[in-house]
Amino acid sequence: MPAIPNDMLETPATISGQLMQKLDELLSYFKNGFGEFLWNLIMVVAILMLAKLALALVSTMTKSAMQKEKYHRTPEQGKRVNTMMTLLRSAARYAIYFIAILLILREFNLFESMKGLVVTAGIGSLAIGFGAQSLVKDVVTGFFMMFENQFSVGDYIKTEDAEGTVEATAMRVTYLRTFEGEQVIIPNGSISRVVNYSRGDNVAVITISTAYEADTRAVLEVIERAVSRYARENPDLVKEPPIVQGITAFAASSVDIGVICKVNTMKQWQVERGMRLAVKEEFDRCGIEFPYPHVVTMQYTPSEHQPMQNFKHDEGTTRSDLPEWANVEDD
Incomplete structure (x- = not known):
């Protein structure tokens, strides 16, 4: 018969006895090692304060x-510096948190056990087990986007899921602010295509619908006069004179005329609104109407020779103008 271990002989058989034994061990620990436990708590508070x-x-x-003028001599340099500073802030935050956690584990003698766990399980399998694969992808993609200077803080960009102004860039995510004031947080790993509206010149494009009955050549001259006047009055917005392309499409109820204009960075929407207003005002002065749906209401009057047929009839009556099977009554 094999020998029974001493720890099994000392373990109470009942649940209440086991619970009391654990309480006694806990009280003995606080009695004998409370000073060490209190010192560990003090060190944890000190580590957290130093991290903060x-x-x-x-x-x-x-x-x-980010506020020094020597780093903002040009708008592009300022955006670049702001982007790198926000990225540095994010990287430093992760590093400080990581070091603080390791020091806290070391104070409670958990660092060696955690290190043994990592060595036993393997760093790669541990990372995959905690779902860190997407985290690594976000971080690597974020670094590539920053070093390739795809966009900077303050740029207006468009991705697959959102469109807005870049507020900040971090190691893992990018913060956008939309026109409606909503903050959109996008993981860097999910960004595969970026449209940057803040790099280079933009083009304002508008489409003007005109009526089929109007003289198209005369309308083209009116549009040319309106957009040219707008360009002369706004030289700070328009970079090159507008170009009236001519007829771009024959719609169901209108002849569409296109106008394009090369403008300064991020001014395309303002110029588009301004050119539409200029064309509308010029059309009003010249008496040119825009096409719109017309609804004609006609009252129907039945003819005396063809009176309206009333298909409603009393139950039990028959109709001579209906087939024989339709006059059969249900039992």
Whole structure:
């Protein structure tokens, strides 16, 4: 018969006895090692305070760099510096949190056990087990986007899912602010295509619908006069004179005329609205109407020779104008 271990002999058989034993062990631990436990708590608080101080220091340094004029001599340089500072702030935040967690685990003698777990399970399998594959993808994609200078803080961009102004860039996500004021947080790994409206010149494009009955050549001259006057009055918006392309499409109830104009960066929407207003005002002065749906209401009057047939008849009556099977009554 094999020998029974001593720890099994000392373990109470009942649940209440086991619970009391664990309570006694816990009280014995606090009695004998309470000073060490209290010291560990003090060290944890000190580590958290130092981490918070380091985060505040990094935030102050990056904010100071973003406000210095020597780093903002040109708009592009300023955007680049702001982007790098926000990225540095994000990377420093992750690094400080990681170091603080390791120091806290070390204070409670958990670092060695965690290190043994990592070595046993393998770093790769542990990362995949915690779903860190997408995290690594977000971080790597974010670094490539920043170093390739695909966009900067302050640029107006469009991705697959959102469109807005870049507020900040982090290691894992990008923050956008839409026209409606909504903040959109996009993981960097999900960004595969970026349209940057803030790089280079833009083109304002409008389509003007005119009536089929109007003289198209005369309408083209009116549109040319209206958009040219608008360009002369707004030289700070328009970079090159507008071009009236002519007829671009024959719609169901209108002749569409296109106008394009090369404008300064991020001014295309303002110029489009301005040119539409200029064309509308010029059309009003010249008496040219825009096409719109016309509804004609006609009252129907039955003819005396062809009176309206009333298909409603009393139950039990027959109709001579209906087939024989239709006059059969249900039982």
